[in-house]
Amino acid sequence: YWDPEYVVKDTDVLALFRITPQPGVDPVEASAAVAGESSTATWTVVWTDLLTACDLYRAKAYKVDAVPNTNDQYFAYVAYDIDLFEEGSIANLTASIIGNVFGFKAVKALRLEDMRLPVAYLKTFQGPATGVIVERERMNMFGRPFLGATVKPKLGLSGKNYGRVVYEGLKGGLDFLKDDENINSQPFMRWKERYLYSIEGVNRAIAASGEVKGHYLNVTAATMEEMYERAEFGKALGSIIIMIDLVVGYTAIQTMAIWARKNDMILHLHRAGNSTYSRQKEHGMNFRVICKWMRMAGVDHIHAGTVVGKLEGDPLMIRGFYNTLLLSHLDVNLPQGIFFEQDW
Template identity: 40%
Template sequence: MCGRMKKIYKEFVDLSYQPSESDIVCLFKFSTKKEIEEAVGAIAAESSTGTWTELTTETKEAIKKRAKVFEIKKNIAKIAYPIELFELGNMPQLLSSIAGNIFGMKEVETLRLEDVSLPKEYIKSFKGPKFGINGVRKIFDVWDRPLLGAIIKPKLGLTTEAHVKVAKEEWIGGVDIIKDDENLTNQRFNTFKKRVELIMKAKKEAERITGEKKVYLFNVTAEANEMLRRAKLVRDAGGEYIMVDILTVGFSALQTLIEEAQRLNLAVHAHRAMHAALTRNKKHGISMLVIAKLARVVGVDQIHVGAVFGKMESSYKEVMQIVKEIKNEEINEKNLLYQKWFGTKQVFPVASGGLHPGVVDKLYEVFGKDVIIQA
């Protein structure tokens, strides 16, 4: 059995193959005690048409749809997938393939999805951001500087009245954006409905005092139908924005929410809570680059990318790769997969996590003016 499986897995390796423009291409980093071609072939097989044993039911048409390992360099493998393997407009199905069973296979000791390149047909099957960087700047009519955000602290525990008092003071102090933190939703001490009602009153007062546009990001994270209800509540109250924890709600709920948010003309702020469970281990999991790219495809308008400085782990190289990927029309850099975005709007990068006035100049040097500094 083992010998036959080695042969079968190696059938998914074709180092002479040249990916077509319609292929989805993934870059994996791996470690294994098996033969390298057996290990990477197993990744390609399990994430496409293959399985752990021989199949008597496989047709010639199914064989044509196999994923192909077309490049191996030390512990890096590139795999091309025919677009026919994927349902257009269905992000959960993509992840079930390229980031599904493969992470638990015995053929690899560690496996990390470092990058994914998506073709035009796949990207265009999603809505993409409605606002993006320019649309967000239009909300504020601020074009020549970073936007400044603040998060109410303590993140949990304040009554609605105490929470709103802090928000108003921060707005009057010069902040553009204030947001809920990732785990503030609809607790008894600070309910969502009351928070929306009182925050919108305080926002109008802060705008009157300062003469500046102010925005609040309400965290709608919840069960999918409840998120839609909360988004409508924000819109009915005159809000311009919602926030959602994109990984804890999942890409299915995120797609549903974005469709409704765009119908309601609400910008979507993506918080990446839980990302480090997937991204922090540099040998196993999924890179933040991949998560950010998929979030851009689905249609968030801004997303947390790390800050280089502050309390959260993130390297300069990693953060800059993410920023380039979500802001540029075309990526053609060494160690990254080529990606063209086919007119998909830019996503506003958000730098956050333990930031303070002493690092603002450094943040500006790293990010330039197109960043939301969330202190």
């Protein structure tokens, strides 16, 4: 699984891991172990390897660099043959790349920093349902950024008072208001009540301002059937946009993205839950990778962070997130944390 002479193919899926080996474990050995566990290997040698072309299907760790300003961390570059992955499935991709490998004994800590997805693989995914140009056309708003906000308090309002906040915010100059990540269908306000009052607020604000307005309706629910029902009701009320939370899972996200495209709706993703694995600098996963996966999955936009406010973020890192989400071609930019050239 260690092959420093390996020549990377255009069709390879590439991953960059930040590896902290256990004391006494060679970084090359740890990198090879990560490549093996995330592809064909297990904890021991098995004779059944001889039943297939294992040399083809083995991931190859082909480069290991020390992380600057550390004494026990290394960047490991790993290449995966494209045939290791099911077409158009984030769930299958993640089952390999971030499956069992993060609990591997050879490493003290492991973080997925970046990936390069080949065009041949990207073409098997839907991608964003509409995109920013279509959104601007629907909002009839050009030449300036959209201005939006989240309803607060996010929990506890009745449906009628929630709709009042939507109306006041939009009438005051906002283009959008939105549900927050944890407003779904609680006893104090069921989802249908919220939808009805929110859209009433939108329509009244449109009439008062003469501008196109909108409200992100959170359709996150316990089952896909319930999410479909909420999305269909939002569409029937005339909403142009719905939203889901990252915590619904990769399969549900892809499924709702397909629904949004078929139904000509904009789909927003709230990144709820990402910091449980993206905030630690030595273990977990960089949010940059989530940005790439969600672009593949087909959401139109996602919370990507800010350099002000209550959440952590530095300017270069956040700019890297924005570029990852917006640009059609990414060049290597190490200050922004972009380790691979990426053609979308």
